[in-house]
Amino acid sequence: MNSQDFDFVSQLLRKRAGIVLGGDKMYLLESRLAPLARKEGLPSIDDLIQVVRARRDERLITQVVDVMTTNETFFFRDKTPFDHLKEAVMPALAQARKGQRIRIWCAAASTGQEPYSIAMMLDQTPALTGGVPVEIIATDISDRCLDRARQGLFTQFEVQRGLPIQMLMHYFTQQDDHWRISERIRSLVTFRKLNLMDPSYNLGKFDVVFCRNVLIYFDAPTKGAVLDRIGQCTNPGGFLMLGAAESVIGITQSFESAQDRRGLYKLTERAVKAA
Ligand SMILES: C[S@@+](CC[C@H](N)C(=O)[O-])C[C@H]1O[C@@H](n2cnc3c(N)ncnc32)[C@H](O)[C@@H]1O
Known part of the structure; x- marks a missing residue:
């Protein structure tokens, strides 16, 4: 993923969900977007981002934001x-x-x-x-x-x-x-x-x-x-x-x-x- 695509996705996340993605989180972005690209039948993350950028497809944007959330939780966390x-x-x-x-x-x-x-x-x-x-x-x-x-x-x-x-x-x-x-x-x-x-x-x-x-x-x-x-x-x-x-x-x-x-x-x- 190139730095423009990284910036595009980080800005999208910040605007849509308030989530700030540090510049060192490229690996996180890639590991979470790769399964979404596969699910969407797209050959790579680059293609996924291309589609998001070009079509401004709300359904896909919602899914990009969703997969980028960190959902760690457990019962009675921290007691x-x-x-x-x-x-x-x-x-x-x-x-x-x-x-x-x-x-x-x-x-x-x-x-x-x-x-x-x-x-x-x-x-x-x-x-x-x-x-x-x-x-x-x-x-x-x-x-x-x-x-x-x-x-x-x-x-x-x-x-x-x-x-x-x-x-x-x-x-x-x-x-x-x-x-x-x-x-x-x-x-x-x-x-x-x-x-x-x-x-x-x-x-x-x-x-x-x-x-x-x-x-x-x-x-x-x-x-x-x-x-x-x-x-x-x-x-x-x-x-x-x-x-x-x-x-x-x-x-x-x-x-x-x-x-x-x-x-x-x-x-x-x-x-x-x-x-
Ligand atoms: C780490 S989990 C915390 C779950 C639980 N509160 C706990 O402490 O175990 C953070 C949750 O915040 C949600 N989240 C992130 N940004 C959000 C937003 N802008 N509005 C609502 N929920 C958001 C994520 O989807 C994720 O499920």
């Missing part, structure tokens, strides 16, 4: 956010919402392990919700991931990463060499396509937003804009969870650290007043 949810967030919300529905949003849910982890955790400990109904919405930019997430079908490798064996036995059934999550847990999560770069998405307001391990792909102004928009979608008293390598410091004034809990943030008064 700490789920401890925060259990120990601090749900008890505070169950009390504050006084019988009203609690809404949780996984804003870059990949293949579904994160929202399903939340659903299993809440199902396992009903006292956490204090009888308050909970709605879990999970979104991602990748159709490929959303299709897989909706199926709720996981490989042996995937269920061995982070999922306690008791939960595997309780919530999954084996299907050939895969594991299918129970219909009950699957039905607790609604999956929708959503691009965090879209300034006008509207899913209503949430009490908890998980936005983990996606901001790392964006530049600082994009991180700020995405978090400010999420702030506008968060109820007063609501919480945000970021990934272990992510922070709001110097990025947004919509959220601030909460209760000395790493990775947990709450909506600021300033954001509430600005709403």
Whole structure:
């Protein structure tokens, strides 16, 4: 791939998904675009890029962006956010919402392990919700991931990463060499396509937003804009969870650290007043 083609694809990714591709990521681009070129019946990546450049084919552009997303995820990833949810967030919300529905949003849910982890955790400990109904919405930019997430079908490798064996036995059934999550847990999560770069998405307001391990792909102004928009979608008293390598410091004034809990943030008064 020549440098003009590399620049073309990096600009496309940045514009469409906010994803910044470092100049050293040529190998990444090539390894991910090669299977797409084959799938499209094109002889090489160069031909694929030619077609994208010449035809401006939306379907193909969407697929280029999709294959360039990094979808690494696993059940109960990093553990700490789920401890925060259990120990601090749900008890505070169950009390504050006084019988009203609690809404949780996984804003870059990949293949579904994160929202399903939340659903299993809440199902396992009903006292956490204090009888308050909970709605879990999970979104991602990748159709490929959303299709897989909706199926709720996981490989042996995937269920061995982070999922306690008791939960595997309780919530999954084996299907050939895969594991299918129970219909009950699957039905607790609604999956929708959503691009965090879209300034006008509207899913209503949430009490908890998980936005983990996606901001790392964006530049600082994009991180700020995405978090400010999420702030506008968060109820007063609501919480945000970021990934272990992510922070709001110097990025947004919509959220601030909460209760000395790493990775947990709450909506600021300033954001509430600005709403
Ligand atoms: C590394 S995964 C993180 C999954 C999960 N949150 C976790 O922490 O395990 C990042 C996800 O962000 C999604 N993503 C990337 N850019 C996005 C955008 N602009 N809007 C929505 N999702 C995006 C990718 O498709 C990918 O599934």
